[in-house]
Amino acid sequence: MTANPEPELPPLHESLTWLTPLSEARAAALIAFLTEPAPADVLDLGCGWGELLLRVLAAAPRARGRGIDSAPASISRAVQQARARGLAERVELEVVPGRDADLTPADAVICIGASQIWGPPVEEAQPLDYAAALQALRQLVRPGGRLVYGEAIWSAPPHPAATAPLSGRDDEFVTLDALVELTREAGFEVLRVDQADLDEWDVFEAGFRDRFTRWLAAHGDDDPAAPAIRDRHEQQRAAYEEDYRGVLGMAYLCLCG
């Protein structure tokens, strides 16, 4: 007997603007940081479907951009959006694991939620190797250039219920203060330190769960896979609302190389 294939869920870009908890207001501040002064080139590592990179290029009309991501569906969406916004001539978008990419330094660099490019694979559930990521990023930011580094942190001390739906370990992430120290040790000047607020997290998590709701709306309750999809929705909701809300955080650091 063959196992039923995993149901294909709607793509996350239909429910989320970014694959990170990020409000429009915070995104505008990050774009302003990356484009004043105007960069000649912009590099986004783990660009997802390219929303921030494309907005930076729209705000810096002379800049060229490059985005890489290991997820083919995300890069397809980024390519489609680059064409729709008239930016295709100024941006290269590539499906490639970050470690295999032939990267050259840029004036403006973005790396949000993608430090795993330089560390152990997420499936190994090891502590996130921020230092390896920051050292690699340091080489990719031209002297005087700018980096927006976004990464998961502990916003409150982790407890067993909060870590259980994540990797199960207290040392997966560090606090915001510890992360700022790591960026200084890597040789960056820290210009601005922020973290996502609970509204940003609530919007992000609701969007993340929305693909389950959309799947159920499209397939109906009688579909044999519907109970499993409902379970996944409920597990995700409970893990966030009852366990890691306010504990798992997301830092946004504006750094100068």
Ligand SMILES: C[S@@+](CC[C@H](N)C(=O)[O-])C[C@H]1O[C@@H](n2cnc3c(N)ncnc32)[C@H](O)[C@@H]1O
């Ligand atoms: C948390 S998401 C953030 C996406 C995007 N930066 C944003 O803010 O919307 C992390 C992204 O890193 C990508 N990624 C993970 N491991 C990668 C790797 N080894 N090489 C390239 N991209 C990777 C994922 O496919 C995903 O799109």
